[in-house]
Amino acid sequence: MNMAAKRPALAQSARLSPEPEAAESDVFLEIRDVCKRFGDFSALADISLTIERGSFVCFLGPSGCGKTTLLRSIAGLERQSSGRIVQDGRDISNLPPSQRDFGIVFQSYSLFPNLTVNANVGYGLVNQGLPKAEIATRVQELLELVHLPTSGRKYPAALSGGEQQRVALARALAMQPGLLLLDEPLSALDAKVRVDLRHEMKDLQRRLGVTTVMVTHDQEEALALADIVVVMSKGKIEQVGTPMEVYSRPQSAFVADFVGHMNLLRGRIGKDGSVRIGEQALSLDTAQVPDRTGEVLVSFRPEDVVFRGVEETAENRFLGYVESIDFLGSFSRARVRVDGFEGEAFDADLSANILRDFGISEGSTLPFSLPRDRLCVYPGDERTAGGRAQPVAEAGA
Amino acid sequence: MSAADSTALAGRAPIDGGRLVSTLGLLAGVGLLIVFVAAPLATIFIKSLQDDLGAYVGLANFAKYFSSAGLIQSIFNSVEIALVVTVLACLLAFGYAYALTRTCMPGRTLFRAIAMIPILAPSLLSAIALIYLFGNQGMIKGLLFGNSIYGPIGIVLGITFYVFPHVLMIMVTALSTADARLYEAAEAMCTSRWRAFWTITVPGARYGLISAGFVVFTLTITDFGVPKVIGGNFNVLATDIYKQVVGQQSFSMGAVVGLILLFPAIISFSVDRIVRRKQVAQLSARAVPYVPVPNKIRDRAFLAFCSLVAVFLIGIIGTAVFASLVTYWPYNLTLSLVHYDFNAIDPNGWASFTNSLEMAAWTAVIGTSVIFLGAYFVEKSDGLPFARGLLHMLAMIPMAVPGLVLGLAYVFFFSNPLNPLSGFYGTMAILVLSTVVHFYTVSHLSFVTALKQVDREFEAVSASLKVPAYKTMWRVHVPICLPLIIDVAIYLFLNAMTTVSAAVFLYAPDTKLASIAVLNMDDVGDQAPAAAMAIMIVLTSVCVKLVQVVVTGSLLRRTSVWRRRDGH
Numbered sequence: 001m002n003m004a005a006k007r008p009a010l011a012q013s014a015r016l017s018p019e020p021e022a023a024e025s026d027v028f029l030e031i032r033d034v035c036k037r038f039g040d041f042s043a044l045a046d047i048s049l050t051i052e053r054g055s056f057v058c059f060l061g062p063s064g065c066g067k068t069t070l071l072r073s074i075a076g077l078e079r080q081s082s083g084r085i086v087q088d089g090r091d092i093s094n095l096p097p098s099q100r101d102f103g104i105v106f107q108s109y110s111l112f113p114n115l116t117v118n119a120n121v122g123y124g125l126v127n128q129g130l131p132k133a134e135i136a137t138r139v140q141e142l143l144e145l146v147h148l149p150t151s152g153r154k155y156p157a158a159l160s161g162g163e164q165q166r167v168a169l170a171r172a173l174a175m176q177p178g179l180l181l182l183d184e185p186l187s188a189l190d191a192k193v194r195v196d197l198r199h200e201m202k203d204l205q206r207r208l209g210v211t212t213v214m215v216t217h218d219q220e221e222a223l224a225l226a227d228i229v230v231v232m233s234k235g236k237i238e239q240v241g242t243p244m245e246v247y248s249r250p251q252s253a254f255v256a257d258f259v260g261h262m263n264l265l266r267g268r269i270g271k272d273g274s275v276r277i278g279e280q281a282l283s284l285d286t287a288q289v290p291d292r293t294g295e296v297l298v299s300f301r302p303e304d305v306v307f308r309g310v311e312e313t314a315e316n317r318f319l320g321y322v323e324s325i326d327f328l329g330s331f332s333r334a335r336v337r338v339d340g341f342e343g344e345a346f347d348a349d350l351s352a353n354i355l356r357d358f359g360i361s362e363g364s365t366l367p368f369s370l371p372r373d374r375l376c377v378y379p380g381d382e383r384t385a386g387g388r389a390q391p392v393a394e395a396g397a
Numbered sequence: 398m399s400a401a402d403s404t405a406l407a408g409r410a411p412i413d414g415g416r417l418v419s420t421l422g423l424l425a426g427v428g429l430l431i432v433f434v435a436a437p438l439a440t441i442f443i444k445s446l447q448d449d450l451g452a453y454v455g456l457a458n459f460a461k462y463f464s465s466a467g468l469i470q471s472i473f474n475s476v477e478i479a480l481v482v483t484v485l486a487c488l489l490a491f492g493y494a495y496a497l498t499r500t501c502m503p504g505r506t507l508f509r510a511i512a513m514i515p516i517l518a519p520s521l522l523s524a525i526a527l528i529y530l531f532g533n534q535g536m537i538k539g540l541l542f543g544n545s546i547y548g549p550i551g552i553v554l555g556i557t558f559y560v561f562p563h564v565l566m567i568m569v570t571a572l573s574t575a576d577a578r579l580y581e582a583a584e585a586m587c588t589s590r591w592r593a594f595w596t597i598t599v600p601g602a603r604y605g606l607i608s609a610g611f612v613v614f615t616l617t618i619t620d621f622g623v624p625k626v627i628g629g630n631f632n633v634l635a636t637d638i639y640k641q642v643v644g645q646q647s648f649s650m651g652a653v654v655g656l657i658l659l660f661p662a663i664i665s666f667s668v669d670r671i672v673r674r675k676q677v678a679q680l681s682a683r684a685v686p687y688v689p690v691p692n693k694i695r696d697r698a699f700l701a702f703c704s705l706v707a708v709f710l711i712g713i714i715g716t717a718v719f720a721s722l723v724t725y726w727p728y729n730l731t732l733s734l735v736h737y738d739f740n741a742i743d744p745n746g747w748a749s750f751t752n753s754l755e756m757a758a759w760t761a762v763i764g765t766s767v768i769f770l771g772a773y774f775v776e777k778s779d780g781l782p783f784a785r786g787l788l789h790m791l792a793m794i795p796m797a798v799p800g801l802v803l804g805l806a807y808v809f810f811f812s813n814p815l816n817p818l819s820g821f822y823g824t825m826a827i828l829v830l831s832t833v834v835h836f837y838t839v840s841h842l843s844f845v846t847a848l849k850q851v852d853r854e855f856e857a858v859s860a861s862l863k864v865p866a867y868k869t870m871w872r873v874h875v876p877i878c879l880p881l882i883i884d885v886a887i888y889l890f891l892n893a894m895t896t897v898s899a900a901v902f903l904y905a906p907d908t909k910l911a912s913i914a915v916l917n918m919d920d921v922g923d924q925a926p927a928a929a930m931a932i933m934i935v936l937t938s939v940c941v942k943l944v945q946v947v948v949t950g951s952l953l954r955r956t957s958v959w960r961r962r963d964g965h
Binding site for chain 2: 075076077096097098099100102103104106108110112113114115123124127128155156157158171172174175177
């Protein structure tokens, strides 16, 4: 196949040191105005996205947000109602899955139960009519790649979930696809196995440099693995960015709420441009304050609440009443109430240190501050709004 | 074609071998079922509106039918028999199923096996045996206190024997899905056993009871063999249809009776579908299976009851065996194989037996392949949702069509010289086809259920590995489903061996089947040879069943390495 010839052979690419950073934009996959409708329901609404060669992209969102539909459209397993998909310069919009170029791993492993691990990994190679010896060598290489060099003759049923998923990964890579698609590959695994395999997958992806798209609802997974996170909600893209960007500069209340833990408190912007929660005024960076008045959501992360060294004159200093404390191991999360916040409570993370030094327990009252550069304001008053595609912070700037 | 070529051809819709195969397969399936299910049935409707010469007469046939007191009486007779059998068979089967699932009665496996005996025999067999037991020269005729076995009593007993395993299987399923936690809760609240039975057991099994009731009613009203042999002058719908068509050559009246027979079958079928859907939802995945604890009095009472039923079942078969071996009942009681010398008794002789074997083998092979492929295309092909829905719908129809009606429909459809397929008429092929169609639905549903449990992403994985779907079906789906494929093949074989209803209209002199031979020999008074032929059918069925047990056992042993314990 000439398709395969364009790429370095597996053995070669496996030997490569980490893929050199592609400084210039090298678009591998381009999704243009893709819509998918099921009857009246719009599963994907005008999705446009470009994915660079060799990058690891995560589609992140709650169930029903369209992330899996988008992945399946890229694979050709669903046909988009409109829009185009271009992979490696080839318009694949109307090609059946078998004529596209991808390897795929599913949550359910989807290994053929009646075939050995060797036969599973070599399934596609056998169909290509390659000589037996060559297939055996390739299969062994792949199994070594996923750290299962001796499991070739076992049946899937004899393997643990994590091992089965490694085999599925090896099978997906066997045909040297240009694109690796992962549909919630870690969701069915135990927590510990999930983290281990996560590291290995990232490492493997780096070594092979294969462009990878993963679908997940687990934000921790997405942040840990991805070069680029695509946060989706209700069939739309909410934000595209590096994990750091998505976490620290969420562009909508939905992203803020979905990625990491975020406090979203109901507030108002007055005529004078001041932001209040209940009767308490907050000081914010002007760039953060939207150019409008009315209901807003004020957001900050639990770890951004400052307890240590809060001066009387500190900005956004309030007295908090600790309603309850959940012990979470390395830190504790407190539910905090503030007089004048009109009943709005929020979560604050307390390190074991702080807990000890300040003698905080349920029922304590203590001062805290909210650093102005950690506060963000979103329009609307619905906590998991998400409907806003246009972030207010930008609109105000 | 390589990927680069297809880029060049981006304007044209690209062709994908795998998808082409599944599209063609799907369309072929729809085509076959239209020709062999929908079209023949349509001709019954048309025929019922025509006179025997083919001229349109509107509802005149129906008017004629309902003005004939004799024919109307048949409706009442049929309904009466069906109601009695339904009550009797349901009560017996419920008690038997309760003993199998909810007690610690000894020998439950054996009793379960005994209860399946009637499935191995044509329904005619029970009628013949009953005549030997209670007929004019019957062995224990006195037990009837002067009542005649020829008529309603004989029909009820004969059909009860024949439907028993069918009802029992439904009841066992219904009673197996018990949640132990409900009984524990009842016990914790000091509920009496009697009250627990009426408030937990019966409501829990109610869908099974309803379903079983309708199944018996339909099987009874559409069974032809038993009333034909033992009915005497007691006419029922199933014998009327035969008399009208075969006796009086009145196809249009036959069509009218056929349509009337279709009614209870369609109602029963619809009820069954609705009920089954509800029953699935009833048992949650968290339910704890009920395990009965020993209770001496209860267990012994059920042992006595089941033994009585088992004696009846074995007694019928035993009588038939005995009848076939006695030289000349009741005058010469020495045992001999003279009645098995079919060549000396019937012009077709042993040929009808070998015909049956041939027909059953073809039915098993062709039926299993076609039905599996049909189910695969319904369940696993992508695209053409309309065709998939249509294929599934067409596959459901045969269950609602009694064999007699199907046979009649085939006569109308294929005997028409204008039909290009009329060459089939009178051949082995039409017998095979009608039998496959007759038992299509149950097989189809089994395959669909099994295929649903196969990972639905195999097709996607296979496409990503550039392997066409049909290859994956062959390498993965077929091996996974192999135990069920064997089950279905055996099911088709057994039914092909024992069926009378559709074949009775469709056989030609050189394609006469063993079950038809039983009917014909009984008709001309050769009851012992008829019993002998029926026993040959039973023996064949038993052998096939044994082969199945051995083959499936060794298959499961060989594949146990990869076969996960699921479902069964």
